[in-house]
Amino acid sequence: MNLNKEYQVKAHKFIPAGAHTYSRADDGYPTNAPSVLEKGTGAYVWDVDGKKYLDFGMALRAVTVGYDFERISNAAIEQIHKGNGLTRASKVEIDAAETICDLIPWVEMVKFAKNGSTVTSAAIKLARAYTGKKYVARCAQHPFFSYDDWFIGDTIMDSGIPEAYKQLTLQFNYNDIESVEKLFKDYPNEIAAIIMEPATTEEPKDKFLHKVKNLCEKNGTVFILDEMITGFRWHIQGACKYYDIEPDLVTFGKGMANGFSVAALGGKREIMELGGIYHDKERVFLISTTHGAEMCGLGAFIETIKVYKELDVVGQIWKSGKKLCDGMNKIANELGISEYFYTVGVPCSPNYITKDKEGKISLEFRTLFSQEMIKNGVLIPWIALSYVHQDTEIDIALKACRKSLEVYKKALEEGIDKYLVGRSIKPVFRKFN
Incomplete structure (x- = not known):
């Protein structure tokens, strides 16, 4: 058993939902997401197995300058x-x-x-x-x-x-x-x-x-x-x-x-x-x-x-957000799926929209995109920009986005069941588990 799995089991043994914030719980992430993180520096986090991820969750949007600045x-x-x-x-x-x-x-x-x-x-x-x-x-x-x-x-x-x-x-x-x-x-x-x-x-x-x-x-x-x-x-x-x-x-x-x-x-x-x-x-x-x-x-x-x-932190956040959103939208357009995946909102705090083949908002496709980004080293349950998301980090994210949206396109054409591993993410507010 790897440390991620070991700590995940411990988390649910000792903590209701396995985390002290519902937005950090397992059901809000794809099954390949790191279960437990150990540290963060700048725009990056490491799980308990030592695997590194570029992070756009940034502690539920609480970190706006950078981890351990x-x-x-x-x-x-x-x-x-x-x-x-x-x-x-x-x-x-x-x-x-x-x-x-x-x-x-x-x-x-x-x-x-x-x-x-x-x-x-x-x-x-x-x-x-x-x-x-x-x-x-x-x-x-x-x-x-x-x-x-x-x-x-x-x-x-x-x-x-x-x-x-x-x-x-x-x-x-x-x-x-x-x-x-x-x-x-x-x-x-x-x-x-x-x-x-x-x-x-x-x-x-x-x-x-x-x-x-x-x-x-x-x-x-x-x-x-x-x-x-x-x-x-x-x-x-x-x-x-x-x-x-x-x-x-x-x-x-x-x-x-x-x-x-x-x-x-x-x-x-x-x-x-x-x-x-x-x-x-x-x-x-x-x-x-x-x-x-x-x-x-x-x-x-x-x-x-x-x-x-x-350091004009706010200015940097707006700049990085615009570059990321413009890049993601451009990739989706080039792949011919801009009707199914796109970003919305102000550049300093945008959101990405995921739709299925029928054009309906889809948590399954959101899970798929997040799953593929994680495969490519990027943790992006939502988009929370920080000062430390500089050009290098945005470029890394866009490269991962291209690979992930290529899979997204295949799932639209061939069916999501062929590409989504495990269950879909779930909304926090629901009557039953």
């Missing part, structure tokens, strides 16, 4: 040697708070945490406390906001969530302002918050974000934008800056500390200060976690911002 790692280590977590607020957490408030004008106060679910749920709690209203409306097309009841109870994977919680979350459609207007009409003066991502692969059209904000202002609703993915990728100040929109509350995570566990809730002082101790209003138990302001992560965050500014 020396300056950032050293900044984290420096804080570890200062104690990493002290009895009262640490100097570095004050410095980190000042850094993000200085960087982003619409963040007047901030609370740090270790993961995105914590800060999005805190935003919902704040909105309810601030408005005194109970309903929350979330964008139906945006796949994930939190593992907490307010969101998970509104998905197909709602086991364990009391029915009462499920009734409190409403849905609207992205770029469909009439669907938002209808919610306010159907639930007058009852909606505490609207929450969505500024963009995914679909960008806002016809001033959609601004129209939603106007509706929120008219109806006394808190306007929340979740920049977990778009933040520090669309622009150093996030997609809010890119689309010229200022939310009431905003959440960040993933790339803000180059893979270190840092998330943030920020926004207007009048809302955020409800979680403080110097006001005469009813107290809100906002975020209070022992490790929420762990010093190593915040040291990494401060240094990450410096690296972003000095």
Whole structure:
């Protein structure tokens, strides 16, 4: 038994789903994917058997500069040697708070945490406390906001969530302002918050974000934008800056500390200060976690911002993304399969689309493409660009893409069963395994 298989067995023996994030579990990858990774450097990862892969997963999009980027790692280590977590607020957490408030004008106060679910749920709690209203409306097309009841109870994977919680979350459609207007009409003066991502692969059209904000202002609703993915990728100040929109509350995570566990809730002082101790209003138990302001992560965050500014990280991500997407689309066109495989979305955070012979979106063909890329040394469950994806890495990926799409074309012509090994990947949100 090789080490990959040995550790895969151990993973499922000791960890439900075999990983601490569903997006890292076996069922989201083809059967030839490395089961367990041991290390990452730059844009590359190695599995426990020592096999090297060019990585476009980048720790679920959390690494935007590069694995073990020396300056950032050293900044984290420096804080570890200062104690990493002290009895009262640490100097570095004050410095980190000042850094993000200085960087982003619409963040007047901030609370740090270790993961995105914590800060999005805190935003919902704040909105309810601030408005005194109970309903929350979330964008139906945006796949994930939190593992907490307010969101998970509104998905197909709602086991364990009391029915009462499920009734409190409403849905609207992205770029469909009439669907938002209808919610306010159907639930007058009852909606505490609207929450969505500024963009995914679909960008806002016809001033959609601004129209939603106007509706929120008219109806006394808190306007929340979740920049977990778009933040520090669309622009150093996030997609809010890119689309010229200022939310009431905003959440960040993933790339803000180059893979270190840092998330943030920020926004207007009048809302955020409800979680403080110097006001005469009813107290809100906002975020209070022992490790929420762990010093190593915040040291990494401060240094990450410096690296972003000095190296134009965002500019490089956009440049590499465009080169990769243009190249992949060109290869598909040359092979005559551009109707079945193509990239969509903004260059800094694109997605590849896989369709079957009938032109329908296909997880089987997505699995096949991923399977073939892995055979050619590239791990690409999705496309997450980082600063370290330079010309050399894009060229490697495009060479692998050509070989993989040649197989893809044969599968379209001869049937996928002849080329796909093992089961297809599965979506995270499903009722049963």
